[in-house]
C-alpha cells in the first residue's frame with residue numbers, strides 16, 4: 001500500500017528525514033513514534049508527496065486525486081475555518097470521489113459519523129465544537145474518504161482517554177478490514193497496545209521497525225526517548241508505563 005525507498009527530506013543542507021526505506025501492507029496499524037523533532041511529520045508529508053524529497057514513495061508519484069483515493073491525510077494542525085455543519089464538514093472527505101453525493105457518499109459519511117460517535121453532532125456548527133470534538137470530526141472526515149491507507153499526524157493528541165482508545169480501535173478496525181494506518185503518536189502505552197508495528201524515528205532516521213514488544217527495549221527507550229519504563233505483556237495485552245526520565 002505504501003513503499004518508501006531511501007526517502008530523504010532536506011531543510012537547507014540538513015536532512016530532517018534521512019534515507020528511510022519501509023513498506024506498509026494491508027492489515028497494518030503502524031505507530032510512528034520518536035521524540036519531538038525526530039522527523040515524523042516530515043516523513044509522512046514526504047511519503048505523501050506534499051513536500052520536496054529525494055528517493056521514492058509509491059504514493060508521491062501519482063496525481064493528487066489518485067493519491068487521495070489511495071491515502072487520507074490527517075494533518076496535525078486542526079484548524080476548522082468554515083462554519084459548516086459537522087455532517088457537511090465530514091462530507092468534504094468525499095471530494096476525491098467527485099460528484100458522488102449519492103447513496104454511497106451519504107452512507108460513507110454516516111458510517112464515519114457513527115464510528116467517531118458523532119451522530120448527535122450532525123447538525124452542530126463545526127467551529128462551535130471543543131478542540132477534542134473538532135479533532136474527532138476531522139478524523140471522521142478522513143474516514144469518510146474511504147481510502148485504504150490513512151496517514152494521521154498525532155490524531156489522538158488532546159482527546160480524552162475514552163476517545164483516544166476508541167480512535168485507536170477505529171484505526172485497528174480499518175486495518176483489520178484490509179486497510180492500513182500510519183499514525184504518529186507520543187503515547188507509547190497506546191502505541192504498544194494497539195499498533196501491529198512501530199516505526200521509531202530518531203534525528204531523521206528510522207532506527208527501529210518491528211512489533212511493539214520487539215522495539216520497546218530498555219536500550220531503545222534509553223537511547224532514543226531518554227526514559228526508563230515498565231513494559232509487560234499481560235493477559236489484557238501489553239502494558240507500558242514511563243517511569244522516569246534519564247535527562248534530556
Ligand SMILES: Nc1ncnc2c1ncn2[C@@H]1O[C@H](COP(=O)(O)OP(=O)(O)OP(=O)(O)O)[C@@H](O)[C@H]1O
Nearest residue numbers: 011016034035036037038039040041042043184201
Ligand atoms: N519548514 C521547515 N523548515 C525548517 N526546518 C523544519 C521545517 N519543518 C520541520 N523542520 C525541522 O525538521 C525537524 C523534524 O520536524 P518534524 O515536524 O517532522 O518532527 P516531528 O517528529 O513530527 O516532531 P513533533 O513530535 O514535535 O511533532 C525538526 O527539527 C524541525 O525543526
